[in-house]
Amino acid sequence: MLIKNVSILQSGHLVLGQDIRIKEGKIEQIGPELQKERGDEEIKGKGKLAIPGLVNCHTHLAMSLLRGYADDMELMPWLEEKIWPLEARLTEEDVYWGVKLGCLELIRFGITCYNDMYYFPDVTAQATKEMGLRGFISGVVFDMKPELLSQVEPFIKRWKDDELIRPAVGPHAAYTCSEETLLRAGEIADRHQAMVHMHISETWKEVDGFLLSRGKSPVEYLDSLGLLNSRLTAIHCVWLSEEDCYLLEKRKANVVSCTASNLKLASGIAPLNTLMKAGVNVCLGTDSACSNNNLSLFEDMKVTAIVQKNAYHTPAAFTAEQIWQFATENAYRAFGLNNGMSVGANADLALIDLKKPWFYPQSNIVSHLVYSMAGGVDTTIVNGRVLMQNGIIPGEEEILEKAQQRFIRLTSED
Ligand SMILES: C[C@H]1O[C@@H](n2cnc3c(N)ncnc32)[C@H](O)[C@@H]1O
Numbered sequence: 001m002l003i004k005n006v007s008i009l010q011s012g013h014l015v016l017g018q019d020i021r022i023k024e025g026k027i028e029q030i031g032p033e034l035q036k037e038r039g040d041e042e043i044k045g046k047g048k049l050a051i052p053g054l055v056n057c058h059t060h061l062a063m064s065l066l067r068g069y070a071d072d073m074e075l076m077p078w079l080e081e082k083i084w085p086l087e088a089r090l091t092e093e094d095v096y097w098g099v100k101l102g103c104l105e106l107i108r109f110g111i112t113c114y115n116d117m118y119y120f121p122d123v124t125a126q127a128t129k130e131m132g133l134r135g136f137i138s139g140v141v142f143d144m145k146p147e148l149l150s151q152v153e154p155f156i157k158r159w160k161d162d163e164l165i166r167p168a169v170g171p172h173a174a175y176t177c178s179e180e181t182l183l184r185a186g187e188i189a190d191r192h193q194a195m196v197h198m199h200i201s202e203t204w205k206e207v208d209g210f211l212l213s214r215g216k217s218p219v220e221y222l223d224s225l226g227l228l229n230s231r232l233t234a235i236h237c238v239w240l241s242e243e244d245c246y247l248l249e250k251r252k253a254n255v256v257s258c259t260a261s262n263l264k265l266a267s268g269i270a271p272l273n274t275l276m277k278a279g280v281n282v283c284l285g286t287d288s289a290c291s292n293n294n295l296s297l298f299e300d301m302k303v304t305a306i307v308q309k310n311a312y313h314t315p316a317a318f319t320a321e322q323i324w325q326f327a328t329e330n331a332y333r334a335f336g337l338n339n340g341m342s343v344g345a346n347a348d349l350a351l352i353d354l355k356k357p358w359f360y361p362q363s364n365i366v367s368h369l370v371y372s373m374a375g376g377v378d379t380t381i382v383n384g385r386v387l388m389q390n391g392i393i394p395g396e397e398e399i400l401e402k403a404q405q406r407f408i409r410l411t412s413e414d
């Protein structure tokens with residue numbers, strides 16, 4: 001495949017007139033006027049910017065079915081009164097179509113890889129594979145459904161050799177898993193060198209509860225169980241002490257901020273500047289479409305930037321370049337992905353139409369991507385396969401209809 005005459009970013013500057021050759025899922029060559037080889041499919045890149053795909057580092061993709069279902073509530077009543085009762089009725093088919101609906105949205109926002117935690121992880125993995133995205137999929141584990149713990153290792157074994165799916169372990173949170181469950185989840189992950197995906201210190205009530213009952217913050221408690229390491233994605237981390245930040249750095253854990261979701265649930269604002277100063281690898285996730293309520297990292301990049309500036313009382317707290325790194329390079333580091341606009345990297349790319357008013361005047365493009373971007377991308381490619389071209393995703397109509405039907409079935413008993 002040859003993407004012709006496209007613009008790319010080099011050290012933040014726009015370089016026009018580049019061709020990108022993709023072979024066997026990798027970027028093989030980048031440069032001006034590459035020769036078309038026989039059988040090369042050609043994609044017209046004129047007027048477009050090619051970016052390395054974004055990574056959404058925290059999702060519950062199937063919850064796209066519940067968009068708009070429970071707004072304007074705090075986390076625990078939201079979970080206990082609305083979400084968990086409804087999830088008790090979820091079937092595999094609901095998850096299948098919910099994930100596909102979520103994949104459509106990821107593709108439209110130039111996200112080529114995502115980190116998910118949910119029920120029926122085999123179904124999530126299967127639907128993701130059919131949609132063509134790269135996914136780190138964790139089977140959720142908590143004590144409300146004790147059978148989940150024994151299901152996670154067989155799930156990892158079934159998917160561990162897949163090209164695009166990386167199975168992982170998702171202990172839901174320290175407040176929903178016993179010490180025993182957390183230790184078992186950690187052992188399974190260690191045995192398979194799998195990632196661990198966990199909600200940590202999301203609300204003040206959670207942290208306060210741990211300080212009172214154990215005399216430790218959730219981060220300190222999880223460290224005492226050996227769960228903090230470079231294979232951990234610590235989601236939310238809103239209520240951290242400075243000591244927590246340094247401990248996360250010492251253990252090389254990755255922190256994923258879900259700024260919009262945290263704001264919408266009124267959970268608070270994560271101390272990202274303090275984490276950055278401590279040297280922690282910070283990434284971004286949307287959380288689910290039921291608490292965000294979309295899966296756009298462009299929106300989360302902007303919200304994160306402007307909220308952090310206010311939290312630290314200075315617009316200098318974060319630059320557009322730093323925020324852009326959260327959604328790209330930092331995420332690639334967290335998941336060990338060889339992504340980027342370079343030869344040999346995974347051909348996980350998105351093309352963005354630059355002929356839009358929000359990209360003019362064409363000056364500081366990274367600033368435009370973080371602060372001005374509206375709408376979605378034009379074309380999305382994962383592992384060298386085109387998932388959307390010029391805004392068209394094959395099969396989209398059916399997925400939208402099926403998602404509507406599943407939602408009606410799910411909520412008919414409410
Ligand atoms: C995987 C499990 O996590 C729940 N879930 C969804 N969003 C959040 C959140 N912000 N915090 C904690 N749990 C959440 C899902 O509803 C599901 O029960």
Ligand SMILES: [Zn+2]
Pocket residue numbers: 058059060199235287288
């Ligand atoms: Zn979550």
